[in-house]
Amino acid sequence: MEENKNLLEVKDLKVSFFTPAGEVKAVNGISYTLGYNEVMGIVGESGSGKSVEAYSLIGLLANPGKVVGGSVTFEGEDLLAYTPEQMREFRGNKVSMIFQNPMTCLNPVYTIGDQLMEALTCHDKNIKKEEARAKAIEMLELVGINNASKRVDQYPHEFSGGMRQRAMIAMALICSPKLLIADEPTTALDVTIQAQILELMKSLQKKENTSIIFITHNLGVVAEICDRVSVMYAGHIVEQATVEDLFYHPMHPYTKGLLASQPRLDADGHERLIPIEGTPIDLLNPPQGCNFGPRCKDCMKICLREKPPYADLGNGHISACWLHYKDLKKEEENK
């Protein structure tokens, strides 16, 4: 039974880009598990490796990117060993993806209906055209597009941004995948539309029992929809916890910094923001010690020397920081 507990297990995944300037370790050894029916958020700034990590899971990594280590297990099967044919079968059927910009991801010269039906016919060669069309209309209705039987014959440019994203979600869910990877699905949308899409994803997730990996840089969105959260910085997961633990008891200085640096709509008075000083590191020349060390307020000597291991803080809450090792702190002070 042990095997069946998790839908997806990622162990020590490493992805590098081999550029003329050198190897860029975009994802440098990340591990996590995703249970059935769970929504996992991956938060990080641009360049932290959150999208690369998701792309590598389903074999969408483009040259010069390569998975250089680790394992990805989906329901007991090793995804990294899949041949391209197997991967193609797997994508769309068991896992699908929603991208950030719905306009660039829909083909402008095919109708929405054609594109929805293509997803179906690719995975089920025997399906009849009428059946596929009926299913496409049903999916459009499910994602809240009015007048779906007419809309199905329209082209992407006739849809508004929010509706395109709805159509993308319909396309992703049409084969009832077990895992949905959502890469910044609401970033390109306005807040009122974002609220609509989040509500939709929440209700669909309950209805279809899909697990979701939700990639975003917006902490508010994470609080809204995720069960568990991984915070990424420079190719590492620096902290992982349930959504409550992360927001009410953040442990890693980077997570704390992110939370303190954002103005809050529910703040009482005017408090000055506390920014994280400095800029994200250059992944071509990563520092020897902790990646966040150079920007950290509480940086110690050891932080610049060695990479911190994960400290287990209970309840699945892990954080990679030397500050959690109290004895070590004393040692540092004594020096």
Added chain:
Amino acid sequence: MSEQKKLLEVENLKKYFAVKTGSFKKNYVQAVESANFFIYKGETLGLVGESGCGKTTLGRTLIRLYEPTSGKIIYDGKPIYDSEKKIAEKMLPYRRKMQIIFQDPSASLDPRMTVGEIIGEALDIHNICPSKAERNDRIRNLLSQVGLNTEHANRFPHEFSGGQQQRVGIARALAVNPEFIVCDEPISALDVSIQSQVVNMLEDLQEEMGLTYLFIAHDISVVRHISNRIGVMYLGCMVELAESYELCAHPVHPYTKTLLSAVPLPDPVKSRARERILLEGDIPSPMNPPSGCRFHTRCPYATEICKQEMPKLEEVGPGHYAACHHLEQA
């Protein structure tokens, strides 16, 4: 504080863009419709709204980067544009007083000029610091003022990160010692951890130099943080304007309420517990805006009068303005 001076005032400001829809037909995008408001000296007026609501157009029309279609702009007591009296002042002297920071820092800096040349160009045009030594000093001062190294003057924009590029954009705006700066989404292209650095810097500069800001952004939590007063725009119209904490605590316009309830809070318990107002549908096209109140197609309280008559921005409390026919219900 009650005797605050109005630095900038606009009356019935309109900006339409002509669009060709056929060989003889012309149609208009009604980007800004009858804007009436003023900005006090030394304050920050925030402007929020969704994409396409005309907030950027309004910002640019205010400093006449776009020529207004009609209306009146008064700067420091003098009309710089008045469509009725046919006044259209020469803007060059005013450009020394009014500057703008653009949204996309990489697109707003000339890639073939060094940072020193970019900032120096502003000085040359207005003939500030004619001697070379003075000019170089001024550029170096500006760079350190926005937190960059003085050696950066010889570098090109592509050598900087997004946050640093935005600092260059700010230095360029500050070069002429302006009084009023339109900040057009200055932080939305930046990473979360860099955003707060720039926000703090803008606040510090305002205090140091006594600047007045018009701060345009779609992120209402940032706008609330930095602004004294906030105006909310919907489809070219200003629907509500109030002191910023008042606006967020007691919004009266149904659109403002929706907008506030849609903002995700970084607090899992609060954000899941609160009630959301979800709007039906999308924003109508500004080419063909709804008659009457422009919000009536999506408004839960809309009645017959909303379809026929455009509500005026009226004072509903001290310094709190709203444009709605059904304020008592909403």
